[in-house]
Each structure stands twice: as C-alpha cells, then as structure tokens.
Amino acid sequence: MTMSLLPMRSSADAVHVDAPQSDLRATPSSVGQELKTLISNELQPFSDTGITREMLRNSFQAKRPPKAVLKNDFVWVRILNQSRIFVKHSETSKDPLVPHYRHNGFLQGLRRIVKSLPDVEFVAAMNDEPPCDMEVSMHAPIMTWSKRHSPPCNNIRLPCWSIMQDEYAVGKRFYDFETQYKLGAGPFAEKQNGMAIDFTLNTVERKDALKQLRRLESAKTLKYPIVRAKAAHAIAYRYQLHAEGRTYSMRLKNLLASGTLAVFLFKTNMTDMTEPGHNPVSMYHEYWYDLMKPGKQYFHLDSVGDTDPLRNLTDAEAAAIAHGGRNFAWSYLRPKQADKYVSHLLREYASLLRFIPSREPMQFFHEVK
DSSP: OEEOOOOOOOGGGSOOOOOOOOTTSOOHHHHHHHHHHHHHHHHGGGTTTOBOHHHHHHHHTOOOOTTOOGGGOOEEEEEETTTEEEEEEOTTOSOTTSOOHHHHHHHHHHHHHGGGOOSEEEEEOOOSSOOOGGGGTSOOOEEESSBOTTTTOOOEEOOOHHHHHTOEEETTEEEOHHHHHHHTOSOGGGSEEEEEEOSOOOSGGGHHHHHHHHHHHHOTTOSSOEEEOOHHHHTTEEEEEEETTSSHHHHHHHHHHTTSEEEEEEOHHHHTTOOTTSOOOOSSBOGGGGGOOBTTTBEEEETTSOSHHHHTOOHHHHHHHHHHHHHHIIIIISHHHHHHHHHHHHHHHHTTBSSOGGGSOOTTOEEEO
16 A cells, blocks of 8 residues: 655755855864764664664554654654655554654655665654653664653654655745745844744743743843744844744754844753753754754753843844854755755664564555655
8 A cells, every 4th residue: 555745845946045155164074974973872872782673663662652642653664675665653543544744744855865775664753742762661762853861762863854844834834944044144233133932932831931031021121122923024033032842843943044043942950951061951852952052053041040141142142143053054954964864874773773674574564655
C-alpha cells in the first residue's frame, strides 16, 4: 500500500537571496565540522553497543509522555535503495494511510534527500513532549526534535518536522526560510523601536513568561513599548519575544533570519540547571541550540529574573546581536544545511546498525510516494 504526501514545493518557487556580506559569517568548512561534532555527540551513547532491531522495537513501543498526542505519534521509517521510503505508524495512530501534517512535513524532507541516504531504519517521535529513554528504563535510540535534560536523555536529535518541510503557516500566509530572510533585509536602525509580541502567553505552559511580560510592561523605565502585532508585521520591530511552547523551532529560526533581536525567555527552573560557562538550558533543546551563544545571536532573559540587562542594552549592542542572529541563521539553518545534517546523521547512524534493513519483512509498512 502507498501513502501519498502533499506535493513538494519546487525550487523555482523559492525566493533567491544572496548570502549576507559579513566577516562574521561562519565558513562552510567550520559549519560542516561543527555539525559533524554535534552528530558524533548524538550517537556516542550507542557507539559501543550499536543499534539492534530489538532496540528499535523497544523504541517504537516506548511509554509515551503524558502530553503525547496520539494522532502525531511515533513513526518507524525504513529507507531502501536510495529511492524508496517506507513508514510504519504506531497502532495508536488514527489512520496510518492519512499522515498527520507533522509526519507529512518530516517525510517530505526525507524524500528531498533520499538519494544521499544508505539503507537505514530508525524510529522518530513527532510528539510535542519528547520521550526520554531514561524514563522507560531502556537504552532506546529514539529520534526526537529536541532533548530534555532532566532526566538526562540519550535521544538522537533530528530537525523538527517544520524545519524538514521548510514551511510555516501564519494565518493564510506561508513562509519559508528564503522568504523570511528576504523580508528581514535592511538596517536594524530602520526597524520600529518596540518589542513585538505576536502570540498569547495565557497558557499554563507559558505562565512564567506571562509574569515576566507583565513585569516588562509595568517597568516605567523601559525605553521601548511592548507591541501586540500580527506575525506578518512583527518583524518590522527591533525586538521580538520568544517563549518556548509557541511554534518552537520554526518560529525561533525565523526570528533569527528576520534581522530582529530575538529575546529568548527561559523558564527559571531550566536556567538554574545551566552549568557555569555553558549555554542556558531550554525546555526543548534542539540540535542547533548548542551552536548559539547568548549575547551573540540572541538575548537570554530569565523568566522571573531582573529586566535591567535588557533595559540597559544599547542600540549598537542590540543591532550587533540581531546581525549575529541573522548570520547564524544563514550559516546553520537554511534548508541546505538541515539536509546536510540529516544526511550525515543517518549515514553515521546506519553504520551502527547490527542488522540489514532490506532483509526484514515489510509487513505493516506503507511506501511513501
């Protein structure tokens, strides 16, 4: 049986823009080496044991987190002959032949790079709440879009479905990286002086962010206004607030690409886990977060901490951070770079397999077309 995906956007539909002209850009060789280092770290927990079929079965049957949504549950992916992609959905899936949009986006990204991939099998989680092998008392190579740090988890991080698809919907409008990057062109000083908030913070998951937002708004000495703006208009402002739990990676990478200063609001209990000399720890820590530095590509703000560091930020300092974030997005987050990361990760991962995918039965797998 086959499972059809939505048509992929052709390269002719993309808006072409030139790379930023700046000495701060990372070189292709340094980017490639950093991505290889990340991949080595991701796979290190399995370097001695390898990955067996039994480990994949355990991964596929692992206990789901309490917030897991069944219809966008785990997928077991098999890639053969550099051309064919097969997928097995969890028994909890509502309809295995009608993929959830997250499965759709993720599989579209795989289809784009399938010719560069070896025969390989892996289990990936599409849930909002990443599972953790330590919570289910097993050494399970579950691929996730982020990794939790408490308890320490051995998940293998892939780009999330939205990065794989390179598409983000805002109302009836769709953006991709190239479009967002083009929209963000222009001097920082020409943007409007304000912090744009283009989402609500009145949910339980973001209650700390809401408290801090109210503190920011009540701070009479704040030198710029808090502005509620539609997402399509928010990049016109110099600052944008980013709080975890709101369109996660696609939103943050678009903020970085847009030339605005991303103010990343961290939950206090996560910031407290950060060791001296290390980056702040986020709730949903994606693979590329390890490459960013606070004060270089984004501004780190504790969810209940002092707002003085933000108030005291000069326009020149804010412009430098915003420019650093835009350069970072170009160097690491373009679809081309995400494809390189996934291709290299799955090639290295395939070398750890202790079984041959093509010799396993195809029962319950559906081919992706």
